[in-house]
Amino acid sequence: MKAGGFILASKRLIGIDLGGTTTKFAFIDEDGNILTKWSIPTDISDSGSQIVPNMIKSIADQMRREDYNTNDFIGIGMGTPGAVDREKGTVVGAFNLGWDQVQQVGPTITEGLGLPIAIDNDANSAALGEYWKGAGDKADDVVFVTLGTGVGGGVVTNGKLVHGINNGAGEIGHICVQKNGFLCTCGKRGCLEQYASATGVVKVAKSLAKRFTGKSRIKELIDGHEDLTSKMVFFLADNGDILANQIVNEVCSYLGLALSHVGNTLNPENIIIGGGVSNAGNTLLQPTTRYFQENAFKSVRDSTKLKLAQLGNDAGVIGAASLALKFKNDNAL
Amino acid sequence: MKAGGFILASKRLIGIDLGGTTTKFAFIDEDGNILTKWSIPTDISDSGSQIVPNMIKSIADQMRREDYNTNDFIGIGMGTPGAVDREKGTVVGAFNLGWDQVQQVGPTITEGLGLPIAIDNDANSAALGEYWKGAGDKADDVVFVTLGTGVGGGVVTNGKLVHGINNGAGEIGHICVQKNGFLCTCGKRGCLEQYASATGVVKVAKSLAKRFTGKSRIKELIDGHEDLTSKMVFFLADNGDILANQIVNEVCSYLGLALSHVGNTLNPENIIIGGGVSNAGNTLLQPTTRYFQENAFKSVRDSTKLKLAQLGNDAGVIGAASLALKFKNDNAL
Missing domain, CATH: 3.30.420.40 (ATPase, nucleotide binding domain)
Known part of the structure; x- marks a missing residue:
């Protein structure tokens, strides 16, 4: 100028x-x-x-x-x-x-x-960041889901953030994925947040460990009342722990299902997964994509991409x- | 001019x-x-x-x-x-x-x-019609679901139709509402369309009739291999048939659940239910709203309204x- x-x-x-x-x-x-x-x-x-x-x-x-x-x-x-x-x-x-x-x-x-x-x-700000400069590629339609302490989300359609009538758009963490499932802090049962947040992963781990009869480092930690984090679950899954792999599979099945609901509603070009839990990378992304595809309508399955966030804390x-x-x-x- | x-x-x-x-x-x-x-x-x-x-x-x-x-x-x-x-x-x-x-x-x-x-x-055209002149009230965010032979949908956000990257937006009929549920024409299992379309209602009726041990006109029709339509199911529900009421309840539980997923994603001002099945009026709307509210996040439950379409065939x-x-x-x- x-x-x-x-x-x-x-x-x-x-x-x-x-x-x-x-x-x-x-x-x-x-x-x-x-x-x-x-x-x-x-x-x-x-x-x-x-x-x-x-x-x-x-x-x-x-x-x-x-x-x-x-x-x-x-x-x-x-x-x-x-x-x-x-x-x-x-x-x-x-x-x-x-x-x-x-x-x-x-x-x-x-x-x-x-x-x-x-x-x-x-959550909307982070969604806009990934839309503008990250994995969103400035596609017209992008959904961002962040798996942290809780599960949040942001929705961009036709290049604009969607807020909804009461700022409730993007409440992906409260999509019900399991009838009569874990009680959520929001008062409902079976919300995605109870399965795919950092604390949700540990909840799934404790639940599955009760029924697990084999040998697993995770089961040892839980039985010994030692600290368990979602990071450890994904690390142990990468290293062949059978229970850890069952936990990751269950977490991803719920996440893939919830994202298929979002996909069938909006058919965005990109659904971006961010937040601390997404540091698990492909260990999280691959099975989630499989369950997403299993539950998405054909035209959505063939076009909506699941991606990891690229900007991290920025x-x-x-x-x-x-x-x-x-x-x-x-x-x- | x-x-x-x-x-x-x-x-x-x-x-x-x-x-x-x-x-x-x-x-x-x-x-x-x-x-x-x-x-x-x-x-x-x-x-x-x-x-x-x-x-x-x-x-x-x-x-x-x-x-x-x-x-x-x-x-x-x-x-x-x-x-x-x-x-x-x-x-x-x-x-x-x-x-x-x-x-x-x-x-x-x-x-x-x-x-x-x-x-x-x-489906998008009908959504625009209801958005412009019908139950949508020209609210910025409106979702339209049509329950006919199949289940279709249209999504308006920020006052504009959402198509998605592959025209797959609004495929609400293919949101999975029942794991390993009825096989859908799309190849997946448990799609909403198999429960809440005109043919879906009849499918639910036949499935529930098998387990029903009481007296019901619906059970008599099915056992006698007579024609049964979704319209008859809603009519009989209004007239006190116990099985018919169980069927309507089941249909609405699936519809309310799927619409809660849409609500938690977009928090639209209005979700409008149209198509032939919606002629059942409040017999459909009331239980669907109950299940929607049960599964919607607080801020969504308190603001997103479920409404019947107003324009019919127009x-x-x-x-x-x-x-x-x-x-x-x-x-x-």
């Missing part, structure tokens, strides 16, 4: 990924490339009252360090736990942050930094930053 | 709803109101070679009868069975029409009538006509 004979560099975006332990930040260019990234611990003391002031200070400090001012930025995008009012920029019910009352996150940050801000929930800040692209025209020179 | 001192009336749309038995037509105004509607039998003889010529003739005749010429219309929209190439305007694999080879439907109609045409599949022509709205600007005076 030229103005008065000078060539002006394109502006930057600021992405914030607010988590219960760490708050991640990045300065990102308009093409979604990370220019700088950093993080600070999330201070959840005093009902999380320091979270927003700490964010503002951290961004202001970083801008000063890099000799930037507000004119160098288009705006801020942020992903957060809890329920977001996207119009007002408020957040409520983010209990892991201590935010049980409505928080004026957006207005406070805009006042503090002089930049417009767009806020969405963390998906959140990149996707959050993409929310701020909407301010581009408002701020045009 | 004024031009040269005359007030020009707004233009019309033509909607075509092509079915295996009947082809329905309508002239529709830009607000979606039907001005004229009529239908002709669908001639599927000779591999359906007369279908398109018959359509052209029928529309041309009607235009002449009403003293219209092409300038009075924006364009044509059409819903059809089979697989549609929306860009080329071709249709293939509509076996109930005898169309097993690629048909140049769009180009032929445009050549014959001098009007642009947009084609989509019949949904197809109205929705098809809406496809032609995209020609409005091209054809502007």
Whole structure:
């Protein structure tokens, strides 16, 4: 862009990924490339009252360090736990942050930094990140499912995030995969989250170990009341433990089934699996794909691809930053 | 709109709803109101070679009868069975029409009538109709499921139809609702279509009748090898037949479960149930809503409404006509 004979560099975006332990930040260019990234611990003391002031200070400090001012930025995008009012920029019910009352996150940050801000929930932000710069390949229709402590999701159709009438779109973790199955924290039974989250995998392990009669390191750990993690289950499956393989198979059968429901509804080009459990890689992806294909309608089976997420921990800040692209025209020179 | 001192009336749309038995037509105004509607039998003889010529003739005749010429219309929209190439305007694999080879439907109609045409599949057209003028209330996110001979569906998000990468979006009839359940025509087992279509209801009836030990008119009909229809099942359920009520309950449990998967994925404002089976009204809707609520995540359960379709047989022509709205600007005076 030229103005008065000078060539002006394109502006930057600021992405914030607010988590219960760490708050991640990045300065990102308009093409979604990370220019700088950093993080600070999330201070959840005093009902999380320091979270927003700490964010503002951290961004202001970083801008000063890099000799930037507000004119160098288009705006801020942020992903957060809890329920977001996207119009007002408020957040409520983010209990892991201590935010049980409505928080004026957006207005406070805009006042503090002089930049417009767009806020969405963390699963949607990560979905946008993978859609924009990761495994989503900017396909028109992409679904993102994240297997972490819980199971979350984000849905992009016709190139746009779907929120639903009550921000309930993407609640893939609460698709029922087993009638009268494990009791979920949401009050229902048999939700995917109880089988395919990090804690879900351990639940499946304990359930199957009871009936297992052979020799297995997993069974030894459980019988000895030692700690068991989903990571160990996948590691032992890779190393030939029979019970571990049965557990992985069961987890993937539920995940593949739930994703087939999503596939039969939307036939997205890509369904992207992210979150900590997805670090298991092909040990998770292959059997899940098999069960997905077994349950997907022909035209879906032949076209919708299951993929592992590519951006890891950066998906959140990149996707959050993409929310701020909407301010581009408002701020045009 | 004024031009040269005359007030020009707004233009019309033509909607075509092509079915295996009947082809329905309508002239529709830009607000979606039907001005004229009529239908002709669908001639599927000779591999359906007369279908398109018959359509052209029928529309041309009607235009002449009403003293219209092409300038009075924006364009044509059409819903059809089979697989549609929306860009080329071709249709293939509509076996109930005898169309097993690629048909140049769009180009032929445009050549014959001098009007642009947009084609989509019949379930999507009906979904658009209900979205535009029926139970959808033009909400941003609406899902339509049609319970007829089979079970089809259409998905609208952010106000736009979702097709998916291979036109497989809305294949709600092939969501698996019962592991190792009834064999479906698609080759999979336990598809919703095998439980909630008109033939599916009868299948459920026969299956439950085997185990039923009490007195039931349905059991008498089945044991006597007499004809049984889904309509009779719902009628008898309304009249206190115990087995009929068990059948309806089972059908609705599967339908409610499948719709909860759709709800947890998209949280649409409305999920609209249409097709012949939906003529059962509240006898179908109430238990389905109960099972939907039992399986939907809290934020979805509290916001997504299940509704009966409102347009009946007109949904197809109205929705098809809406496809032609995209020609409005091209054809502007």
